[in-house]
Amino acid sequence: MTGKAILVLLMLLSIQFAPTPGQADENIVRMRDGMFVSYRDLLDAAAGSDLVLFGETHDNRGHHQMQLNLVRSLWERDVPLAIGLEMVSTEGQQALDDWVEGKIDEAAFRTIFTAGWPMDWTLYRGIFMYAREKRIPMVALNIPAPLVRKVAQRGFSSLTAEERKGLPEGASCDLNTPHTAFLKKTFLSIGPHRAVTSTFTYFCEAQALRNSGMALNVARYLKRHPGTRMVVLTGIWHAIKAGIPVKLDQDGGHFTSTVILPLFPDLLPQQVGPDNADYMVEF
Numbered sequence: 001m002t003g004k005a006i007l008v009l010l011m012l013l014s015i016q017f018a019p020t021p022g023q024a025d026e027n028i029v030r031m032r033d034g035m036f037v038s039y040r041d042l043l044d045a046a047a048g049s050d051l052v053l054f055g056e057t058h059d060n061r062g063h064h065q066m067q068l069n070l071v072r073s074l075w076e077r078d079v080p081l082a083i084g085l086e087m088v089s090t091e092g093q094q095a096l097d098d099w100v101e102g103k104i105d106e107a108a109f110r111t112i113f114t115a116g117w118p119m120d121w122t123l124y125r126g127i128f129m130y131a132r133e134k135r136i137p138m139v140a141l142n143i144p145a146p147l148v149r150k151v152a153q154r155g156f157s158s159l160t161a162e163e164r165k166g167l168p169e170g171a172s173c174d175l176n177t178p179h180t181a182f183l184k185k186t187f188l189s190i191g192p193h194r195a196v197t198s199t200f201t202y203f204c205e206a207q208a209l210r211n212s213g214m215a216l217n218v219a220r221y222l223k224r225h226p227g228t229r230m231v232v233l234t235g236i237w238h239a240i241k242a243g244i245p246v247k248l249d250q251d252g253g254h255f256t257s258t259v260i261l262p263l264f265p266d267l268l269p270q271q272v273g274p275d276n277a278d279y280m281v282e283f
Contacts, residue, residue, distance in 0.1 A: 028279055030279055031273060031276070031280060037279075043074070046229075046258050046260075047074055047077055047079050049258040050230070050256045051230050051248070051257040051258070052074075052229065052232065052258045052260065053238075053239035054233055054239065056234070056239075058235060059119060062262075064126065067231070067233055071127065074231065075134055079229050080225075080229060081231065083131055083232075084217075084218055084230045084233065085140060086142050086214065086233065086238060087124065087142070088113070088117070089142040090140050090141075090144065091144055092112065093140040099132060100135060101135070139217065140217070141218060141232065141234070147159065147167070148210060151202065151205050151206040151209055152203050155205055167209070168212035168216050184200055207238075211243045211244050215244045218232065218244065219248060239259055239260075240276050241259055241276055242276070245257050258278050258279070259278045262281055262282075263281065
């Protein structure tokens with residue numbers, strides 16, 4: 001990223017902005033060359049990818065508004081679409097299907113959603129309502145929460161053979177990568193992921209398990225629905241290229257992806273490059 005781009009992005013930190021379709025803005029940076037691009041440029045890249053990962057800070061309404069804008073823009077381009085969700089673990093897929101098909105009302109679904117996800121339903125409501133209106137499939141991606149908690153507290157090796165059924169093989173955490181070092185420095189102090197954990201290694205294993213599990217569920221869906229594009233809504237540390245995308249590559253998924261990350265105070269521009277994301281957006 002050029003020095004000018006970094007300076008302008010930092011100056012924009014206080015702005016809360018959600019781009020609208022067709023707008024050309026100075027708040028979207030293409031990471032491979034540090035150039036400001038239009039929303040249409042970002043949309044073109046997204047429409048041409050099998051997978052679009054939109055990293056979010058879970059409690060930021062601006063992030064969710066742009067996620068909705070992106071889903072709407074792709075749908076209006078007649079892109080065959082599905083929405084993948086970190087917020088719902090795999091045992092919640094039937095509830096998601098019932099929601100999209102109109103078989104369950106909002107009050108009942110909201111109870112199910114909030115039982116499995118600690119964020120305010122209204123942050124996500126617009127996305128879910130649009131998916132229901134347009135009958136866009138929603139895909140539960142996450143590993144069941146009790147298994148994640150157990151790994152975070154006692155390590156992947158603590159899972160029984162029965163608990164490992166349907167999970168990716170292993171959940172190793174390479175403590176020597178720049179991504180892991182950055183995770184250790186910043187992730188434990190921000191957001192809703194302040195998990196109780198005995199060691200950072202276990203915490204890292206839990207994150208690796210979630211990345212591998214979500215990648216596996218993405219791959220399974222896309223293989224069953226060739227030609228479909230999936231927009232994945234997930235936390236920044238799962239969307240980043242060293243998260244879900246690298247797990248897809250390691251497993252031989254061979255899916256093209258576009259990674260979009262928001263700029264926020266705990267993720268500084270000088271810490272991000274084309275190896276981490278394809279686009280960064282200021283809100």
